[in-house]
Amino acid sequence: MAKAEINVTYKINKSTGYRERIVKDFRINKYAYFMAMPVLLYYIIFHYAPMYGIMIAFKDFRPALGIWRSSWIGFQYFKDFLGSYYFWRLIKNTLMINVYQLIFGFPAPIIFALLLNELNNKVFKRTVQTVTYLPYFISVIVICGIIADFTDRNGVINDIIAIFGGERSTMLMRSELFRTIFVSSDIWTNLGWGTIVYLAALSNIDPKLYEAITIDGGGRWEKAIHITLPGIVPTIIILLILRIGNSMSLGWEKIILLYNPLTYETADVISSFVYRKGILEADYGYSAAVGLFNSIINFILLIMANKISRKVNETSLW
Amino acid sequence: MIRDNSLAGKIFDGFNILLMITIMIITAYPLLYVISASMSDPVQLAHHQGILLLPQGFTLRAYQLVLENPNISTGYKNTLIYVVGGTSINLFMTTLGAYVLSKKNMMWNNAIMFLIVFTMFFGGGMIPRFLLIRKLGMVNTRWALLIPNAIGTWNLIITRTSFMGIPNSLQESATIDGASDFTVLLRIILPLSLPVIAVMTLFYGVGHWNAWFDAMVFMRSRDLYPLQLFLREILIQNRADSMMINFDYVEGERYKELVKYSTIVVATVPVLFIYPFLQKYFVKGVMVGALKG
Numbered sequence: 001m002a003k004a005e006i007n008v009t010y011k012i013n014k015s016t017g018y019r020e021r022i023v024k025d026f027r028i029n030k031y032a033y034f035m036a037m038p039v040l041l042y043y044i045i046f047h048y049a050p051m052y053g054i055m056i057a058f059k060d061f062r063p064a065l066g067i068w069r070s071s072w073i074g075f076q077y078f079k080d081f082l083g084s085y086y087f088w089r090l091i092k093n094t095l096m097i098n099v100y101q102l103i104f105g106f107p108a109p110i111i112f113a114l115l116l117n118e119l120n121n122k123v124f125k126r127t128v129q130t131v132t133y134l135p136y137f138i139s140v141i142v143i144c145g146i147i148a149d150f151t152d153r154n155g156v157i158n159d160i161i162a163i164f165g166g167e168r169s170t171m172l173m174r175s176e177l178f179r180t181i182f183v184s185s186d187i188w189t190n191l192g193w194g195t196i197v198y199l200a201a202l203s204n205i206d207p208k209l210y211e212a213i214t215i216d217g218g219g220r221w222e223k224a225i226h227i228t229l230p231g232i233v234p235t236i237i238i239l240l241i242l243r244i245g246n247s248m249s250l251g252w253e254k255i256i257l258l259y260n261p262l263t264y265e266t267a268d269v270i271s272s273f274v275y276r277k278g279i280l281e282a283d284y285g286y287s288a289a290v291g292l293f294n295s296i297i298n299f300i301l302l303i304m305a306n307k308i309s310r311k312v313n314e315t316s317l318w
Numbered sequence: 319m320i321r322d323n324s325l326a327g328k329i330f331d332g333f334n335i336l337l338m339i340t341i342m343i344i345t346a347y348p349l350l351y352v353i354s355a356s357m358s359d360p361v362q363l364a365h366h367q368g369i370l371l372l373p374q375g376f377t378l379r380a381y382q383l384v385l386e387n388p389n390i391s392t393g394y395k396n397t398l399i400y401v402v403g404g405t406s407i408n409l410f411m412t413t414l415g416a417y418v419l420s421k422k423n424m425m426w427n428n429a430i431m432f433l434i435v436f437t438m439f440f441g442g443g444m445i446p447r448f449l450l451i452r453k454l455g456m457v458n459t460r461w462a463l464l465i466p467n468a469i470g471t472w473n474l475i476i477t478r479t480s481f482m483g484i485p486n487s488l489q490e491s492a493t494i495d496g497a498s499d500f501t502v503l504l505r506i507i508l509p510l511s512l513p514v515i516a517v518m519t520l521f522y523g524v525g526h527w528n529a530w531f532d533a534m535v536f537m538r539s540r541d542l543y544p545l546q547l548f549l550r551e552i553l554i555q556n557r558a559d560s561m562m563i564n565f566d567y568v569e570g571e572r573y574k575e576l577v578k579y580s581t582i583v584v585a586t587v588p589v590l591f592i593y594p595f596l597q598k599y600f601v602k603g604v605m606v607g608a609l610k611g
Contacts, residue, residue, distance in 0.1 A: 021425065022425065025424065025425035025426075028423070029421070029423070029424050029425075029499075031498050031499040031500060032417075032418050032421055032424060032499045033418075033424075033426075035414050035417065035418050035499060035500070035503075036414075036415070036418040036430060038411060038414060039411060039414055039415035039418065039434075039469065040430065040433075042411060042468050042469055043433060043434055043437060043469075045450075046447070046450070046465075046466050046468075047437040047441060047442070048433075048437075049442075049446075049450050050441065050442025050443065050446035050447045050450055051440070051441065051442045051446070052442075052446075053442050053445075053446025053447075053449060053450060054442050054443070054446055056445075056446065056449070063449075112341070115334055115337065115338070116338075118330070118331070118334055119334065119335070119338065120331065124335070124338070127342075128338045128341070128342055130594060130597070131342045131345055131346055132341060132342065132345050133593075133597065134345065134346070134349065134590060134593075135345060135349075137524070137589050137590060137593045138586055138589075138590075139527065139528040139530075139546055139549070139585075139586075140528060140530070141528075141530055141546045141549045141550050141553065141554065142549060142553065142582055142585060142586055144553070144554055145549065145552075145553025145554055145578065145582060146348055146352065146582065148553065148554060149553075149575075149578065149579075150348065154364075156351060156369075156370070159367050159369075160369075162367070163367070188344070188345065188348075191341070191345070192345065196601050200601075219324075219327075220327055220330075253530075253531050256531075257550070257554055271444070274443070274444055274445065275444060278444060278445040278448065279444070279445070279448060279535055284445055284449065287444075287445045288443060288445040288446055291443030291444055291445050291446075292443060294443065295440055295441060295442075295443050298439075298440075299439055299440050302439055303439075
C-alpha cells in the first residue's frame, strides 16, 4: 500500500496539471483535511451562516416562513433607522464614549508603564504591578455591582462628596455622569493590566542605546523622550489600531449592565440598541439592519486605521 | 534602570513613588472596602460615613446567608461545567485548527486561513447569530454556551503562530517514519507547545468564567444559570429573593447590603487567590498575542 502511494506521487510529480495537484495534495494531506473539517464546519455554521442571515435586514422577516421565503422590503429598515430620532443619539454616544476612551483610557497605561519603568526598586515595582493587575480579574458583573454600590446615594463616593459639602445623588441615574463613570471605572480595571504589553516592548529596547545617550551626556529625561518612548511607539500604534477596530463594540456588555432608561440619553450605543430592539423587543429585521450598519462602519474603521498607520509609521497589522 | 543621583532626579523619584502608592491605594481600596463592609455589623455600617477601612463591628451572618443560598451553589456548579467543558472544547478545536493551518505543504491552507481571518473583520452580528442558535435548538441547553464559541479566532492565530515556530524537520522525520498527522500533533507538536496551551487554557477559562451575556439571552431555566447571572440578579437588579433563601423581611432588609458585599467576596476571592500563581502565564500570553499578532 505504502509502496503504491509513493509510486503514484512519483508519477504525478512529473505532470503539473491543476487537477493532478489537487488529487496529490489531497492524497498526502487527507488526514489533515479530515482534521480541518470540524474547524471549517464551525466557521461555516457559526460565522458564515449568520452572514447569510444578514439578509433579514432587507426582508420582512417572519420566523415561521424562514429567511428565504420572507418577502423582500429593500432598504426600508435602513431608511427608518437613518430617519429615526435614535440615529443621531446613537452615533453621538458611540462616538463620545470612544473619544473619552481614546483621550483618557488609552494613554493611561502608557504613562503608567513609563513611570513604572523609572522605578529603581524591583520589589516595589513588582508590588505595584501585582496590586494594579488585580481588578482585571474581577468579572464585569461584579465590577458593575461595585460601581452601582459605590455611586449609590448612600455609597462611598457620595459620602466623600458629602464631606466636602456636595449634594448626594444616585449617580447612575444622572445621564451627564454616565460617560465619566464608564470611562473611569474602565481605567480602574485596565490600568495595570494594560501596561504589560508596553513593559514587554520596553524590555526589548537595546540597552546599548541607553549607554550611547549617557556617553553623549543625555540625562534621564532625554532617555525617556528619545529612546524609551520611540521604543514603544510601534506597540502603541498596533494597540491603537486594534482599539479603533473595536470601537463599534467597545464595552457594550458593561453599558447594558450600567444603563437605565434615565441615562439612555448619553449611554445608549448602537450595540446596546441592537440588543434592546432585537432580543428584548424581537424586532429582528430592523435590529439586524442596525447591526449591519454597525458592522460596516467597524469594517471601514479597521481598514482605514491600518492604511493610515502603514503610511505614517510602516507599522501595520497586516 | 540606571540610578540618578541629581537633585531633580531624586525629587522625581520621590514624586513617582508617592504617585505609585496613591495608585495602589485607589486600586485596592474598593476591594478592601467590600471585604471590610461584608464583615461589618449592618447597623453600624449603615451609620458609618466616609472612608471605611476596618470592619465596623463584626459578624459573619451575611456569609452564612450567602452560603445557605442555593443560587450561589447552583451557579458555582454550572460555571464549573461551562469552564471545564467549554475550555476542553476550545482547546480541542483550537489545537486542531492551529495544527492544520501551521502545515506548510497544504494547498488549501491559505484559502482556509483567509476564510477564518475574514471573520475577525466582518460578521453577521448579534441578531442573525441569535436566530441561528435558536434555530439550532440550543436555547435553554448547555450547548448554547459551549458550541457557538468553540474557537476564538485570535487565540487560534496565536496558537498557529506558536506551532509554526516548531522546526519543520521534526515533523518531516516523523512523517517519513510513517506517523500520521494525528500522531504528529499528539506526539510532537503538543508536547513541545505546553506553554501556549497553558496560556490558551487560561484565556478560554477566564472567558467562560466571566461570560454572562449568552447565558442571559439563551438560558430560561435557572438550573442552568452560571454564577454570573445570579450575581447580576443580586448585585445589579437588587433582587432580594435571589439573595436569600427563606427571605425574612426584617432580617432581609437589614442584611441586604452585607449580603451583596459577601456575595462579591465569595464570587471573586477564589479567582483572586489563584491569579498570582498564574500571573506569569497570563503575562506571557498577552505578550505572545501582542508581539506575534
